Amino acid sequence: MLDFGHKVEKLYVEPYKDAEFSQPVPESKFSALINPATYNFSYKFEFDESQAPGTSSTNLKFNRILPRDLKFDFLFDGTGVVKDMSVLSLGIANPFAKPVTVTEQIEEFKRKIIDFQSDRHRPYYLKIHWGELLFECVLKQMDIEYKVFAPDGKPIRAIAKCQFAETIADKKRAPKENRQSPDITHERLFNATDRLDHLTFKIYEMDEPYIQIASFNELDGFRKIQAGTKIYFPPIEK
Structure with missing residues (x-):
């Protein structure tokens, strides 16, 4: 049974203009309609695989640790069936309100998260917040799968499969690495x-x-x- 006495904490993405995450974009926070059921981290390591001619194997030499990837899905729903539980818990939902269409929801997501910064010639830097998760990143890839359609062909449900790549400003990265490399x-x-x-x-x-x-x-x-x-x-x- 759902406990309506507690406010549901929603996953949200907050865009920033700079790599140091000191300049948030006003009124651009995007909250998920439904929290993801899972999210996945990918850790990748790069090694030098060069091998002398005529040899059968090689000693792989470590090169670098690649940025982590975070993957999860956003749900966009225009059926009106899915409600914002955090709003319902406050008792302020309007049952007669017309659902926001999937197209409108996706356009809002693109405007807040994806749109190109004309003054900086790049997309926004992003912070993802949810519970213990705090991830500073950029959106690396997004695939939108439209799943349910109205009789007129308009999409009424879609899933955005998002892949975010970790980013760390140079000022933070250098002391964190404490480099001892012979390079x-x-x-x-x-x-x-x-x-x-x-x-x-x-x-x-x-x-x-x-x-x-x-x-x-x-x-x-x-x-x-x-x-x-x-x-x-x-x-x-x-």
Whole structure:
């Protein structure tokens, strides 16, 4: 039995103009008519699959983690059968009100979520809210399936199958990654107990380039390095 004494929390999508999510678009929040029954996250990883000629296999080298994808469906209903439970719980629904058509609902969704920003030359950034779900993203793909039709051919029910791709502003991403990759230049302060070949191995997972590192830093040698010396480890080709 449904409990009409509690307000139903609806999934909603809120558009923003900027990647930092500091400029919400006024009066453009879109709430789902019915909360999705499920939603799915996809995690994807990219590896370098290059392989030497004549070999039967290779050691896959990690390249990057791709943005997460979130997938779920929006229901658009123009039959009048599906009611907004959050409105019903407040006792303010008008049973004689003419249902909003599916076409009108989809156009409202497109206007609030999809429409191109003429001043920024791109669609909006989006925040999806529902319960514990808070997902900052962009709409990657939407497929609309029209399912029920009136005798005159007008759609009266449709499902929008949406795929959203996670987006993180550069200001947030850099400290979150705390990158330790050999693809970027590292700086280390040389201690009295350090050895250049050991430091080289920690960063590149091989110690052979330590002579290159000594040359890059214009050191007189690699054995007698004064404590407190800054050593730079640039990207190198493996």
